[in-house]
Amino acid sequence: MEFLLFCNMSLRAAARAFLVMDIQRSPTFWTLRHWVLRLGLYELQRAKPLATDWIFIVDATIAVGEHKALVILGVRLAQLQERGFNLQHQDVVTLGLKILPRCDGEAVHAQLEEAARQVGVPRAVVSDGGADVAKGVRLLRQDHPEVDWIYDLTHRLARLLEKQLKDQLWWDRFVTQAGKVRNGCRQTKWSFLLPPAPRTKARWFNLEPSVNWGLRVLAYGRKEGLRDQKFAALFGWLEELEPLLEEARQMTAMIKAVCEIIKAKGINAPHVQLCRQRIEQIAQTPKARTLGAEIMQFLDAQAALARPGETLLGSSDVIESVFGKYKSVVERSPLKVITEMVLTVAALTSARTSQAVKAAMETVSLKAVKNWFGANGNPTQLTRRKEVLGCNRPVIGTNNA
Numbered sequence: 001m002e003f004l005l006f007c008n009m010s011l012r013a014a015a016r017a018f019l020v021m022d023i024q025r026s027p028t029f030w031t032l033r034h035w036v037l038r039l040g041l042y043e044l045q046r047a048k049p050l051a052t053d054w055i056f057i058v059d060a061t062i063a064v065g066e067h068k069a070l071v072i073l074g075v076r077l078a079q080l081q082e083r084g085f086n087l088q089h090q091d092v093v094t095l096g097l098k099i100l101p102r103c104d105g106e107a108v109h110a111q112l113e114e115a116a117r118q119v120g121v122p123r124a125v126v127s128d129g130g131a132d133v134a135k136g137v138r139l140l141r142q143d144h145p146e147v148d149w150i151y152d153l154t155h156r157l158a159r160l161l162e163k164q165l166k167d168q169l170w171w172d173r174f175v176t177q178a179g180k181v182r183n184g185c186r187q188t189k190w191s192f193l194l195p196p197a198p199r200t201k202a203r204w205f206n207l208e209p210s211v212n213w214g215l216r217v218l219a220y221g222r223k224e225g226l227r228d229q230k231f232a233a234l235f236g237w238l239e240e241l242e243p244l245l246e247e248a249r250q251m252t253a254m255i256k257a258v259c260e261i262i263k264a265k266g267i268n269a270p271h272v273q274l275c276r277q278r279i280e281q282i283a284q285t286p287k288a289r290t291l292g293a294e295i296m297q298f299l300d301a302q303a304a305l306a307r308p309g310e311t312l313l314g315s316s317d318v319i320e321s322v323f324g325k326y327k328s329v330v331e332r333s334p335l336k337v338i339t340e341m342v343l344t345v346a347a348l349t350s351a352r353t354s355q356a357v358k359a360a361m362e363t364v365s366l367k368a369v370k371n372w373f374g375a376n377g378n379p380t381q382l383t384r385r386k387e388v389l390g391c392n393r394p395v396i397g398t399n400n401a
Contacts, residue, residue: 004036005348008325011036033341035361037369040343042360043350044094053077054122055312056115057092058133059319060103061326067338068103071345072096072115073319077123080313085266087318089325094346095119099338099376108136116144124148124305126316128155148305151298152316153262157255158205160294164251164287165207170244177237178210185234193217193235208252214238214245250288254279258295259315266311272296272303322348340373 003014011029018026027035057073073092083091095115100107116122121144127133129151137149165171178195185191196209218238221231238245257278265271276299279292306312326345350356 002352004032005325005344005352008328034366034369035357036347037340037343038364038366039350039352039357039360040345040347041369041372042356042364044097044343044346045364048074048093048095048119049076050120051076052120052123054095054119055080056095056112056122056125057313057316057319058108058112058125058127058137059316059323060100060108060130060132061323061338061342068100069338069342069345070096070098070100070103070108070111071319071322072111073322073349074115074119074122075313077310077312080266081311084264085262085311085313085315086264087313089318089322089348090351092318092349094349097342097346097376099342099373103132105132105135105139108133109139112136112140113143116140122147124150124312126150126152126313128152128316129159148312150267150302150305150312150314153259153314154205154317154320156298157258157295160291160298161207161251161255162204163294164291165204165248168244170241171248174214174241174245175210178214181234188230188234190231190234193220205255207248208256211245211248211252214241215249218242247285247288250282250284251291254282254288254292254295257282258299262299262314263317267299267302267314268306268311269303271311272299275299340369343369 003009003017004011007014009017011032014032015027015029053076054074055077057075059071061069061071072095074095075087075092079091095118096111098107098111112125125137125140125147127137127149134149137147141147141149175198179198181195182197185194195213198210199206217235220226221235226232258275261271261274261278265274276296279295283289283292302312302314322345325348326342329341329344350360
């Protein structure tokens with residue numbers, strides 16, 4: 001199963017890998033699929049310890065058809081102190097997985113309450129700023145005011161950077177011109193200076209490559225003393241933007257430095273002080289200092305949530321990573337719908353030791369998987385397609401009337 005869950009191979013590729021290795025009695029595509037589903041359901045349904053130091057990490061998948069899958073991962077504060085705060089998939093457990101035709105605040109709240117009934121009221125909930133999840137957490141906190149909400153560091157810093165750059169005319173010009181350069185220099189001797197492709201997702205958190213590209217192309221041109229007309233036509237426009245690009249570089253450098261500290265060490269007052277020192281070292285322009293002040297305001301508020309001697313998780317990166325692998329499964333489906341393979345999310349967080357796999361195969365049947373999927377939400381588009389179109393060929397040219 002590591003071919004699928006660790007190496008991210010498709011089911012068919014994994015099945016063929018066994019054939020390449022010339023392993024006797026190699027599993028088929030369907031056998032591997034059933035193993036993953038049974039392991040995922042086992043991980044979802046197995047008992048987890050009741051405790052008061054759970055951290056819930058919550059998010060919903062992108063809409064697939066009319067549905068979303070709401071996922072609640074969990075990790076205990078005691079484990080964070082031992083393992084560190086850069087979480088891997090198997091450092092967390094799956095506490096909730098629900099297919100929802102309508103993912104609103106009330107639905108999120110209901111699933112959070114269900115998870116709390118199973119393992120105890122959490123110490124805190126970490127999520128991005130999505131309206132549906134945020135409302136669900138607010139409703140949970142009305143009943144359990146001792147629960148704190150932690151705004152995911154990655155999403156919050158991206159929003160702060162977007163606030164600084166989104167409406168700047170020079171930034172729009174930079175993005176537009178960089179796109180033109182990608183087309184203009186592709187078939188020239190300067191093709192090795194091709195700008196990085198813009199990100200379509202999480203683009204505000206991934207500006208560093210583009211900003212650094214602009215500054216490094218300018219530095220290269222000066223170092224080499226280039227007077228080539230084609231070079232000037234392609235890259236000359238960068239010169240007047242250099243001060244602004246340098247300011248943007250300081251902004252992205254601050255965000256990178258803060259993420260390196262908080263994601264590795266967690267949120268508390270001493271770690272926030274380390275961030276303050278790094279920001280003061282990096283920020284040299286007025287706008288960079290403004291962004292630095294906004295970052296520190298956010299971090300101070302987050303650190304204030306930590307109790308004496310406590311360090312909290314500051315990022316929900318682990319759930320984004322799990323979703324990334326799950327999305328690769330969805331993208332292989334021709335209909336792009338949520339199927340039983342959503343249990344891959346839970347399988348990714350399973351221990352996958354020989355004992356765990358053995359227990360899953362012995363206690364969870366394929367029928368149990370089908371029953372879970374049938375009871376876990378309204379019929380998906382694939383279910384409706386099978387109901388209407390079926391798998392059997394219609395009899396043509398007959399009429400029983």
